[in-house]
Amino acid sequence: MLVLIPFIENCHFRGGTITCTYCTDYNVGGSVSSGEIYYTRTIPLNIAFSIRFISGNWFANLVVGTNGYWSIINQINTIIRPDGYINNSPVATTLPVIYKAINTQHVHVVQMSDLDTTDTLRCRWSTNSTSNFNAYDECADVCSGVPGAVLYSDNCTFVFTLTFANMYVAVALQIEDYYTSKSSTPMSSVPLQFLFYGYDTPADCSTPPSIIGSRPNRACVGISIGLNVTEYVIVQVYCSGKSIVDFITSSPVGLTKSGIQNPSSGMSLSIPTADQFGSQGFCADVIDDTNVQSNQWCITFLVGYDSPNLIQASSVQGTVLPIGTR
Numbered sequence: 001m002l003v004l005i006p007f008i009e010n011c012h013f014r015g016g017t018i019t020c021t022y023c024t025d026y027n028v029g030g031s032v033s034s035g036e037i038y039y040t041r042t043i044p045l046n047i048a049f050s051i052r053f054i055s056g057n058w059f060a061n062l063v064v065g066t067n068g069y070w071s072i073i074n075q076i077n078t079i080i081r082p083d084g085y086i087n088n089s090p091v092a093t094t095l096p097v098i099y100k101a102i103n104t105q106h107v108h109v110v111q112m113s114d115l116d117t118t119d120t121l122r123c124r125w126s127t128n129s130t131s132n133f134n135a136y137d138e139c140a141d142v143c144s145g146v147p148g149a150v151l152y153s154d155n156c157t158f159v160f161t162l163t164f165a166n167m168y169v170a171v172a173l174q175i176e177d178y179y180t181s182k183s184s185t186p187m188s189s190v191p192l193q194f195l196f197y198g199y200d201t202p203a204d205c206s207t208p209p210s211i212i213g214s215r216p217n218r219a220c221v222g223i224s225i226g227l228n229v230t231e232y233v234i235v236q237v238y239c240s241g242k243s244i245v246d247f248i249t250s251s252p253v254g255l256t257k258s259g260i261q262n263p264s265s266g267m268s269l270s271i272p273t274a275d276q277f278g279s280q281g282f283c284a285d286v287i288d289d290t291n292v293q294s295n296q297w298c299i300t301f302l303v304g305y306d307s308p309n310l311i312q313a314s315s316v317q318g319t320v321l322p323i324g325t326r
Contacts, residue, residue, distance in 0.1 A: 025251040029287075032096045034250050038275040045086075048077040050134050050189075058141065063169045068141025073126075073134045073174075075189040081116075082179060088115040089188040092123075092156075092175045093281025093300070095250050099293035101206070102162045102198040110156040110192065111218050111298045112175055113279045119177040119187075123156035126172035126191065133176065133189050142170035146196070162198035169196050202290045205239035209286050211297035212236045218298055222305035225277070229301075235286050235294070246287040252280040252301070277304045 026033035056069035081087050091113050100106050112121045126138035139145070146169045149160035162169065172193045176186035214232045215221065223229050235244055244260055251257075253276065283298040 022253065024253050024255070025249050027246070027248050029246050030097055030248055032248070034096055036253055038253075043076070043078055046079050048075060048079060050075045050136060052136065054137075054140065056140075058170070059168075061167050062142070062145070063147065063164055063167050064145045065140075065142035065170055070142065070193075071128075071137050071140035072191045072193060073136050073138045073189070074191055075134050077188045079187075081187070083118075085116070087177070087187045088278070089190050090114040090119070090121050090175045090177045091279040091281060091300075092173075092190065092192045093250060093283050093298055094192060094194045095248055095283050095285060095296055097168075097195045097197055097248065098285065098296055099197050099199055099287070099291070100162055101201045101292075102165050104201070105159060105161050107157060107159050108296070109218070110173065110175075111281065111283075111300065112156055113220070113281075113300050114177055115278045116177065119179065120181045120183070121156075121175065121177055122153045122186075123151070123173050123175050123192075124153055125151055126174050126193075133174070133186055138174060138191065139172035139193070142172050142193070145170035145172055160196075162196060165198050165200045167198055169198075170194075171196065199291060202292060204290075205242070206292060207238040208292045209235055209237045209242075209244060209288050209294045211284065211286065211294055215299050217295075218300075220300045220302055222302045225304055231299070233284055233286075233297070237288060239288070239290075242288045242290060242292075244286050245289045247284055248287065248293075249282070249284045251282055252276065255282065278302070 021035040021037040023033050023035045025035070050073055052071065052073045054069065054071045058065050058068045058070060060066055062068075076089070077087055093111055098108070110123060112123065114121055126143060128137040128139060128143045130136060132138060146160050149158050151158040156173070156175070170193060173191070175190045175192055177188055178186050211217070212234050214234055233247070237244060247257075247260065249257065280301040280303055281298060282301065283296055285294045285296050287293045
C-alpha cells in the first residue's frame with residue numbers, strides 16, 4: 001500500500017509560496033518518486049505572471065545536459081476570458097521515467113486535458129529564448145534534450161529514436177491553452193519534463209508487455225467528491241516464460257495500490273475533499289523480468305462529475321480529452 005510521506009528536506013519559501021510536497025508515488029527499482037500538494041493563495045484578478053523553479057544539477061548519464069542546470073516555468077493568468085470566466089490551466093500527466101529500446105523508432109503521446117472544454121490545447125518544446133511566451137529560460141541545459149525528435153503540437157505526439165543504451169534523454173515541453181483554434185497567443189503555459197531511458201533489445205523475444213484494460217488508454221472517468229473508486233490495471237505478457245516484476249506509476253493524492261496479483265485486486269482511489277476538483281491524472285507502465293517496459297497507459301479522473309462514467313477522445317483534436325458531461 002502507498003503511504004503519503006511528507007518531504008521535510010529542501011523545503012523553500014519564495015514570495016510566500018511553499019515548495020514542500022507530499023510523496024504520492026515511488027518506485028524502488030527505478031529510484032524515482034513523485035508528489036503533489038494543494039494549497040490556496042489569493043491572487044488579484046486581471047494579471048498574468050510566471051512562477052519558476054531553477055536549480056541543479058541534472059545527473060551525469062544524460063545524452064544532453066550532463067550535470068547541468070534545470071529550469072521549469074509555469075505561467076498563471078487571471079485575466080477574464082472573453083466568455084466571462086477565469087481561465088483553467090491545462091493538465092498533463094506522465095511517468096517520470098519511461099524505458100525504450102534503442103535504435104527503434106518510437107511514437108509517444110502526452111495526455112492533455114482542460115476543464116475549459118472549448119479551449120484548444122497545444123504543446124511545444126520548451127526553449128531557452130526570452131522571446132518565448134514565458135519570456136524566460138524554460139529548460140536550461142536540457143533544451144532540445146531528445147536529439148532528432150519531431151513534435152506534432154496539435155496532439156502533443158512526438159517521434160524519436162534513442163541511440164545510446166543505459167543513458168537518459170530529458171523531454172522538456174510546455175502545454176498551452178488557446179481560447180480558439182485561431183488564437184495566436186496562449187492563455188497559460190504549463191511545463192512538463194520527464195525522462196526516457198534507452199536499453200538494448202533482449203536477444204530472445206523482445207515484444208513488450210502491454211496494459212490492456214479495463215479502461216482504454218487516455219480514458220476520462222467521472223467520479224464524485226468523497227467517493228471510493230476501484231480501478232483495475234490489467235496486463236498482457238506476449239513472450240513465453242516472461243513475467244511482470246514491477247509497475248511504475250504516477251498517482252494523485254489518495255490513491256493506494258495492491259501488489260502484483262493474478263488476478264489483480266486493482267487500485268483504490270479516494271477523493272475525500274473538494275481540493276481535487278477537476279482533472280486528476282494517473283499513469284502506469286509495467287516491466288517484465290528482462291527489463292522490457294510496456295508503453296505508458298494513462299487515465300484521467302474527473303473529480304466532481306458523475307456522468308458520463310467514461311468519455312473517450314472522439315470529438316476533439318488528437319489526445320485531448322473532452323471534460324464535463326454531455
